[in-house]
Amino acid sequence: MTGTTVLIATTLLLAAGGLAEAQLHRRRLRKIPIRIHVNGTRGKSSVTRLIAAGLREGGIRTCAKTTGTLPRMILPDGSEYPVFRPARANVIEQLRIVDTAIDFNAEALVMECMALIPHLQWLSESKMVQATHGVITNAREDHLDVMGPSEDDVARALAGMVPRGGKLYTAEQRHLAAFQDAANDRKTELIHIGDDEAAAVTPLDLAGFAYVEHPDNLATALKVCADLGVDKATALRGMWNATPDPGAMTAHELDFFGRRIFFVNGFAANDPESTEQVWRIALERYPDVDRRVAIFNCRGDRPDRSKQLGEAIASWPEADRYLLIGTGTYIFARAATKCGVNPMKFDFAEGHRVEEIFESVVAAAGESTLVMGMANIGGPGLEVVRYFANRSTMRKPL
Numbered sequence: 001m002t003g004t005t006v007l008i009a010t011t012l013l014l015a016a017g018g019l020a021e022a023q024l025h026r027r028r029l030r031k032i033p034i035r036i037h038v039n040g041t042r043g044k045s046s047v048t049r050l051i052a053a054g055l056r057e058g059g060i061r062t063c064a065k066t067t068g069t070l071p072r073m074i075l076p077d078g079s080e081y082p083v084f085r086p087a088r089a090n091v092i093e094q095l096r097i098v099d100t101a102i103d104f105n106a107e108a109l110v111m112e113c114m115a116l117i118p119h120l121q122w123l124s125e126s127k128m129v130q131a132t133h134g135v136i137t138n139a140r141e142d143h144l145d146v147m148g149p150s151e152d153d154v155a156r157a158l159a160g161m162v163p164r165g166g167k168l169y170t171a172e173q174r175h176l177a178a179f180q181d182a183a184n185d186r187k188t189e190l191i192h193i194g195d196d197e198a199a200a201v202t203p204l205d206l207a208g209f210a211y212v213e214h215p216d217n218l219a220t221a222l223k224v225c226a227d228l229g230v231d232k233a234t235a236l237r238g239m240w241n242a243t244p245d246p247g248a249m250t251a252h253e254l255d256f257f258g259r260r261i262f263f264v265n266g267f268a269a270n271d272p273e274s275t276e277q278v279w280r281i282a283l284e285r286y287p288d289v290d291r292r293v294a295i296f297n298c299r300g301d302r303p304d305r306s307k308q309l310g311e312a313i314a315s316w317p318e319a320d321r322y323l324l325i326g327t328g329t330y331i332f333a334r335a336a337t338k339c340g341v342n343p344m345k346f347d348f349a350e351g352h353r354v355e356e357i358f359e360s361v362v363a364a365a366g367e368s369t370l371v372m373g374m375a376n377i378g379g380p381g382l383e384v385v386r387y388f389a390n391r392s393t394m395r396k397p398l
Helices: 003-029 044-057 093-103 118-129 151-161 176-185 195-199 203-207 215-227 232-241 272-285 303-315 329-338 354-364 380-390
Strands: 034-039 062-066 072-074 080-082 108-112 133-136 167-170 189-192 251-256 259-265 291-298 321-326 346-350 368-374 394-396
Touching: 003 093, 003 118, 034 044, 034 118, 034 151, 044 062, 044 108, 044 215, 044 232, 062 093, 093 108, 093 118, 118 151, 133 151, 133 215, 151 176, 167 176, 167 215, 176 189, 195 215, 203 215, 215 232, 251 380, 259 354, 259 380, 272 303, 272 368, 291 303, 291 329, 291 354, 291 380, 303 329, 321 329, 321 354, 321 380, 329 346, 346 354, 354 368, 354 380, 368 380
Parallel strands: 034 108, 034 133, 062 108, 133 167, 167 189, 259 368, 291 321, 291 368, 321 346
Antiparallel strands: 062 072, 072 080, 251 259, 251 394
């Protein structure tokens, strides 16, 4: 047998093995009648948790998996555990999640899309999840190095995970045409959550959460639950009692030797539009503080995000100090300075331990100070949140 013949035979065997494995996975997927795939720029983890909690409360045996701040597998009783990753994140882990859900006899599986590269978003949906219900929370100007260069390109990339022959829910307002085109192509029904439905989410609905939840996210999750037979009151009860994502927007109050520090966790917001929104929310809730300190957690491997945010803050309400942590902080500072931000307002704490970051906050603080973290929850961002939370005299929603 020649080397060429061996190579051809081996290739055919591998292909046959791959086809057999794909068929086995499809059969296993059919054991989970409700499969919900959640994608979008902002709010994916929150919406995944909300939908799963509403379905659980409605008596539907539900598993969920988030890939946001910390990857988590959520079981039918609401308990959760970390998703083991022997190396870097890989979309192949979605196969393990499906198998685990089957082991727990799940009737529904809610999965956050973990892919960024457009082709992998399509692959994750068409080969791994094959959702009965898709959700795209929104499309914002983020991850432009992978999905860009424009926000329109981001929307088209997200549309790659629109399911075939199912339903697609979205609260996005600007890029409906891209989602409708994908839905038409895949014979899927597009269900739009409009401004009127978000406005119908009442302050009482939101007051039940121990963190800040966005009306669009809640309206979307309630719509999905309603279509699956869970009424609003039941779904809300489950959502209020569910464990929030570690990146959820919460506030922590500290009394530091007579000085009051109000820390707001906004690290999970990292595109310019969402970040400006949460910054303005925090300023509105704490209008009487003496000082305002904005912490930006930069990532050297996300230079486009640092540049975008640096350019954007020039048009936002000013902070008294900008504390830059993480890596690649010079990218943010250079972009902000070019756009007119006073360079004397920057404090650099790149590579500093969380205790040193806290000391920098104290050095910039007044008698009462608003401190808000933004840009990235990973790395030192989560450490800063835990540091303030562990020393807080009060934890509450904004």
